[in-house]
Amino acid sequence: MFHWLPGPLNGLFSIAWLSVNTLLWFFPLILAAFLKWIVPASRWRAWCDRGLNGIAQTWVAFNNLGMALTKRIHWKVTGVESLKEKGWYLVLANHQSWTDIVVLQKVFHRRLPFLKFFLKKELLYVPFLGMAWWALDFPFVKRSSAAAVRKRPHIQARDVAETVKACEKFKRVPIAVMNFAEGTRATAAKILERGSPYTHLLRPKAAGAALVMAALKERLQSIVDVTVFYPEGPISFWRFLCGKVRDVWIHVEAIPIRQELLGDYFNDREFQKRFQKWLNDLWEAKDRRIDAMKREWQSRALGKSGEALQPAGDWDESMA
Incomplete structure (x- = not known):
């Protein structure tokens, strides 16, 4: 439908679509994450996780729709x-x-x-996206450099423990x-x-x-x-x-x-x-x-x- 737009306008329209779509689903996502947080029961949290992933899949579906409208x-x-x-x-x-x-x-x-990535802890502070990733249980881990590990070998064990702990959430x-x-x-x-x-x-x-x-x-x-x-x-x-x-x-x-x-x-x-x-x-x-x-x-x-x-x-x- 919008394939005819000149390149830069197509790009700006695509950015606007992605931004509005992200904001649209951000607030239901945070609400579902809050409901999951206040009730510690494992069955309730598993149900909330399914709801959160459903919201994320809907976000992807609208991103795909935007791609279909603007790209050949x-x-x-x-x-x-x-x-x-x-x-x-x-x-x-x-x-x-x-x-x-x-x-x-x-x-x-x-x-x-829904695809989930390991993210650097610093990305938690990215506006909107950081909170969305947190709500979806994206694993935030500290990635120490090889030089840092050589100087302080014990931090490798810490990084490994953080990664394993993050993976525990994936079992639900x-x-x-x-x-x-x-x-x-x-x-x-x-x-x-x-x-x-x-x-x-x-x-x-x-x-x-x-x-x-x-x-x-x-x-x-x-x-x-x-x-x-x-x-x-x-x-x-x-x-x-x-x-x-x-x-x-x-x-x-x-x-x-x-x-x-x-x-x-x-x-x-x-x-x-x-x-x-x-x-x-x-x-x-x-x-x-x-x-x-x-x-x-x-x-x-x-x-x-x-x-x-x-x-x-x-x-x-x-x-x-």
Whole structure:
């Protein structure tokens, strides 16, 4: 409906839509969180958690509606058929842009529980969003630098304890814990600067994923491996908001939880090596997959001679 808006106006309209939608659902969210807080009964709190997650899913639905009204995006999404909204999952994805969060919320809407991230404690003070994240039980953890851990080794145990405690909240209702294992966006400059062994990705960090799996081992149904690819190249969130992104490709693969992937990451050196190797192998396969996606895109682009591309099996906006 609003696809015709010039780029900057499209971007400003998109920001206004996101802002109004966030404020609209902020107050019901805080009210539900308050009701949960004043009654400590576990069954009541579990019921409130479902209500809070329902509000969050409605917020995502309206974000998706705004995206459909302002963007012409061709989606190629594969591998989501086996996912269920009522389940426990660890989602591992590569990270290329802040756009990834909006994209993944759309792709997994009503296919997985509401995605939750580990956040730095400082983000608790972000206006409106900080309180919303708190109300939704997003885990706020202190992330100490490697240099700080070397100087004061005991703080690693504190960080681990905080993470495990945060995961306890996840056992009440189905959840999808989102982990960008690279820890930051994989730009060409960072890949070169950090000497990454991969062409398109940064080396993944294993500790966070291992801790979540160990803490939720009785609940987790599978690991959801996600490959995010923007065929037109690196994008900024502003460019996305302005409607300049035409194609988004997502590949999803559900990986069963195997016993050899569960263990004490910080105290069992053999398990640590085994888990790191497993995650590095996963990232190597993901890097090859992005290469294959890139070749497929280039082949289709040549075959279509510049026509607008919509790969077979893509979602259209009505399927979101």
